[in-house]
Amino acid sequence: PDSPLPPPGIFPVFTSQHPRQPIDSPTTIVSLIMTSVVAPITNLQDLVSEEERIAARNAVLHLSKKVGQHHPRLIAKVLAGNQPHPFVKLDGNDYGDEGVRYIATALKGNTGVQGIDLSSNKITNLGAKKLAESIEDNKALLSLRLEDNPIQDEGVQAIADTLRKNSTLTSLHLTSCPFTTIGVRALASALEENNSLQVLILSGVPCGDDGAVGLGRSLATNTSLRVISLYDCKIGDKGGNAILAGLKRNKESQVMNINLRRNEIAQDIVTQIYEIAKGKRTVYKSSQDGAGEKGMDPEVVRILDEREKALREREEALLKMQQELSGKTVELQTKEKEMEKEAKEREKELEKNRKKLDKEAKERERGEGGSWSLFKHRAKVGDEYVCMVVGDNLADKNQFLGLFTSMVGQHTSTGAERSADRVVSGQVKVDSKISVLTLMNTSGDDKNSRIRSLQYEQAQLVVIVFSLTDIVSFEDVEFQWLSEIRFVNQKLPIMLVGVNAHLRAAVPSPTEVSTDMGSALATRIGAAGYFEVSNVEGIASYQKAIESMVKELKKKKK
Numbered sequence: 001p002d003s004p005l006p007p008p009g010i011f012p013v014f015t016s017q018h019p020r021q022p023i024d025s026p027t028t029i030v031s032l033i034m035t036s037v038v039a040p041i042t043n044l045q046d047l048v049s050e051e052e053r054i055a056a057r058n059a060v061l062h063l064s065k066k067v068g069q070h071h072p073r074l075i076a077k078v079l080a081g082n083q084p085h086p087f088v089k090l091d092g093n094d095y096g097d098e099g100v101r102y103i104a105t106a107l108k109g110n111t112g113v114q115g116i117d118l119s120s121n122k123i124t125n126l127g128a129k130k131l132a133e134s135i136e137d138n139k140a141l142l143s144l145r146l147e148d149n150p151i152q153d154e155g156v157q158a159i160a161d162t163l164r165k166n167s168t169l170t171s172l173h174l175t176s177c178p179f180t181t182i183g184v185r186a187l188a189s190a191l192e193e194n195n196s197l198q199v200l201i202l203s204g205v206p207c208g209d210d211g212a213v214g215l216g217r218s219l220a221t222n223t224s225l226r227v228i229s230l231y232d233c234k235i236g237d238k239g240g241n242a243i244l245a246g247l248k249r250n251k252e253s254q255v256m257n258i259n260l261r262r263n264e265i266a267q268d269i270v271t272q273i274y275e276i277a278k279g280k281r282t283v284y285k286s287s288q289d290g291a292g293e294k295g296m297d298p299e300v301v302r303i304l305d306e307r308e309k310a311l312r313e314r315e316e317a318l319l320k321m322q323q324e325l326s327g328k329t330v331e332l333q334t335k336e337k338e339m340e341k342e343a344k345e346r347e348k349e350l351e352k353n354r355k356k357l358d359k360e361a362k363e364r365e366r367g368e369g370g371s372w373s374l375f376k377h378r379a380k381v382g383d384e385y386v387c388m389v390v391g392d393n394l395a396d397k398n399q400f401l402g403l404f405t406s407m408v409g410q411h412t413s414t415g416a417e418r419s420a421d422r423v424v425s426g427q428v429k430v431d432s433k434i435s436v437l438t439l440m441n442t443s444g445d446d447k448n449s450r451i452r453s454l455q456y457e458q459a460q461l462v463v464i465v466f467s468l469t470d471i472v473s474f475e476d477v478e479f480q481w482l483s484e485i486r487f488v489n490q491k492l493p494i495m496l497v498g499v500n501a502h503l504r505a506a507v508p509s510p511t512e513v514s515t516d517m518g519s520a521l522a523t524r525i526g527a528a529g530y531f532e533v534s535n536v537e538g539i540a541s542y543q544k545a546i547e548s549m550v551k552e553l554k555k556k557k558k
Contacts, residue, residue: 072099076106087115097127104134115143128155132162143171156183163190171199184211191218203231212239219246232262240265391465392473501534
C-alpha cells in the first residue's frame, strides 16, 4: 500500500513456480507458458481431440503474447481453469457482444485474472452490461480496459452500478467510448461511494462542462483516485473550476496525476490543478518541501502535447500491426523459425568474438610481457560475464556502449555492423582482478520481443538504460522492460542507468527525471543499483557503474 502507483496499463507480472529451464526456442516458450500459466490441457472440459488440444495451446499463447485470433468460447474455456493470468490481452478481435458473453461468463467468480484488455472489440451496451454483472462480486480483477468500443450511456450506467459494489477494481479505461455527460455523471456518482478505483481514463470522451462538474463533486469526497485522464474531453472554464474546487475541498484526496490537455480551460485554472496534484506527489514521495513552480511554461506544455501525440500515434501503429498479423498463422511460424535461426547466429557471433578477444590477449602477452602478465589467468571459469543492454532509445544505449569502449580502450572487441545488434567485449579491472565483460545491445522494436526472450536466457545481468531528459523512456522501465524481463526470469539481476545527466536542468522540468525519482524506482523494483552518467564527467561517472556491475555479477556467482 505504501508503494507509488504504477503508470496506467502496468499490472503484476505472473510469478511462475516452474523451475527455471533454458528457453532455446519458441516451442519451449509455449511449453513453459502451458505448464506455468494454466492447468494441464487435459483438465479443460470438452477438449478431447488432437485438433482441439492444439487449438487450446494456441489460445494460451494468445493470452500471453497476443498472437492470432481464437474463438472466444475457447478463450473462455482456458480462463475457466482459474489459473493465474496476470493480464489477458484480447484487444482488436471484434468479438462483439456475443463473443464477450463467453468471456464475461468465465470472469464470474474467477480468481486468476487480474487484468483484461477488451479494447476495440465492437462491444455495445449489451456486452458492457454482461461484463458489469460478471465482475460485480469478482475479488481478483484489478484492471478493465474497454477503449474504442461503441459503449453508450446505458452500458456505462451498468459499469457505474458495479463500481458501487465492487471493492477490488483499481483501473478502468474507457478512452474514445461514445458515451455522453449522462454516463460521466453516473461514473462520478459511483465514485462518491467507491474507494478502490485508483486509475480512471476517459480520454476522448465528450463529457463537457456538465460531466466535469459531476466529477468535481465526486473529487470532493473520493479518497482513492490517483490518476485521472480527461484529455480532449470538451471541458471549459466551468468544468475546470468545478474540478479545482473539488480538489481544494478534499484534504484527503490522493489525485497525483491529472491530464487536462486539449481542453478549453484557462491556463491559470489548469496550473492551480496541476500544483495541487504536484503537492500530492511531493507528500506521497516524502521528498523536499515541494515549493512548486510559479506556472506551466508554454514551451513545456507544447512538449507535453507533442509527446501525447507521439504516444497516440504509437498506439495506433501497434493496433494496426496487430490487425495485420491476425489470421496469418503460417507466416508467423515462418518468422519464428527465422528469428530462432538469427538468435543462434548471434550466439555463434558472440562466441567467435570471445575467442578473438582471447587470442588478442595471448598475443599481447607474448609480445609485450610485463603488465600483460596480469591477463595470464583471465581464461579461468567465472571471470567472463554477459550483460544485456535494453531501453527505449537506440541513441541512449549507444552512448552507454560508447562510454564502455572509451573506458576499456585498446582491450575492446566489437561485433555486428548494425548498432541495434552491437556486441562489445572488454577487459575490466576491479579489486585488482581482471574480468571480461560482454555487453549485448538489443533492438527495442516490439517485433523482436521473441529474440530478446532468448537473449535474456544467455545473460547474467540486464542494464536498463533511459534518458534523464525523457520521462517516457523512464516510465517504460516498468511499463515494458521490467515486465518483459521478469516474465522470462524472476531472478535475473537488474541495474538502472540514466544517461544525459549533463543535459538535465538544475531543477528538473516535468519532462525530466530527478535523481530522487530514479533512486525510488530502483528501490521499488529491487534493482541491484542505480547510476547517472554524464558526458561532462565522462568515464569518471561511468567507472562506478561498471565496477558495481562486475561486483554484482561476482556476488551472484558465489
